[in-house]
């Protein structure tokens with residue numbers, strides 16, 4: 001007992017942010033990748049950044065069954081604000097595109113049982129040139145809370161990267177002071193990485209619920225591959241900063257957009273599940289193929305992503321263009337989801353032999369293995385066993401090893 005007390009007193013205790021939010025990776029929809037900074041509502045009323053867009057997406061989240069499987073945030077990104085702050089210094093929404101205002105939009109979204117996210121920037125301007133929050137952090141936190149906002153993405157354009165280690169915690173402090181639970185999404189480490197440094201992820205996790213640490217995703221396979229590669233390298237050991245309340249954010253899901261083949265969409269969904277990533281779709285929920293919608297709502301994939309232990313999966317093997325990833329999950333972290341990725345673009349599926357010892361799956365009781373997308377039973381596997389799988393070009397095999405004896 002005495003020893004224990006001694007240990008508790010002498011170890012530096014670093015608290016990860018625990019505001020009760022993001023106990024599992026947050027799920028929802030975010031406008032940026034698909035709709036960008038389109039403010040031309042006169043010529044393009046259905047796709048411009050306006051209250052109508054967010055209302056329509058909120059309705060579709062409900063109507064198309066996304067809400068039922070866990071997608072709950074409807075998130076505004078850049079270009080929502082008027083170009084100038086109001087006379088009292090407060091941010092205001094663009095009056096033409098958001099005539100009812102953000103508070104009314106929040107009420108509407110809440111009425112559907114969903115939550116509203118908003119976007120701001122720690123610098124003097126947002127990336128799109130709208131008013132930044134530097135010198136207004138406290139006021140903006142209060143404004144967002146008064147409006148009924150549930151999540152804030154704080155970007156980092158137009159500021160010195162060195163200032164971020166003070167600014168992001170300051171905003172976190174002011175958000176906390178509002179007393180409204182607001183999920184805090186920080187772009188901070190992405191800018192640190194961009195400046196060629198390795199972020200202090202312990203510090204970031206003590207401030208932020210989720211954080212971006214790499215380039216913006218765009219609608220391409222190259223972009224998805226680069227992100228997976230960055231997460232595989234895990235420079236700075238950022239995977240270990242993840243857990244209930246705190247998650248690395250590899251950026252939005254582009255499933256249902258233009259850039260990925262069906263197999264590549266399976267890769268993104270499988271890998272975002274394995275990485276325990278926030279699942280923020282950026283697509284047009286009104287125009288989406290059935291196969292993409294099915295992936296986004298896949299029960300087994302969502303269960304991997306939402307595993308309550310919140311352990312981020314890691315790359316455990318890379319041989320040429322084949323990679324093996326594993327996310328411990330379930331009972332005492334002894335079960336696992338695992339993915340075999342084939343980054344070859346040559347025509348036929350590649351055969352991969354997967355020794356269970358390589359996966360670190362060595363419990364003597366063995367594992368009930370199912371195929372990850374369908375839940376179909378594959379067999380009982382023991383440490384000595386080797387599973388043979390075939391992986392499509394630019395594709396993935398996903399397995400789940402249940403340990404529940």
Ligand SMILES: *[C@@H]1O[C@H](CO)[C@@H](O)[C@H](O)[C@H]1NC(C)=O
Nearest residue numbers: 018019020176179180181182
């Ligand atoms: C504020 O911070 C405290 C201490 O970390 C936490 O318990 C509380 O839930 C936070 N409140 C909000 C509204 O974020």
Ligand SMILES: *[C@@H]1O[C@H](CO)[C@@H](O)[C@H](O)[C@H]1NC(C)=O
Nearest residue numbers: 012014200201202203204206
């Ligand atoms: C990272 O931040 C934590 C918490 O602020 C601090 O205790 C630790 O010394 C920092 N680590 C490095 C390598 O700077």
Ligand SMILES: *[C@@H]1O[C@H](CO)[C@@H](O)[C@H](O)[C@H]1NC(C)=O
Nearest residue numbers: 234235236237238239240241
């Ligand atoms: C990463 O962090 C985990 C948990 O803190 C630790 O056990 C592990 O040794 C670290 N790995 C490296 C390579 O620093």
Ligand SMILES: *[C@@H]1O[C@H](CO)[C@@H](O)[C@H](O)[C@H]1NC(C)=O
Nearest residue numbers: 365366367368402403404405
């Ligand atoms: C595998 O499934 C069977 C049937 O449900 C169960 O009895 C057994 O305990 C499971 N084994 C493991 C290791 O989870």
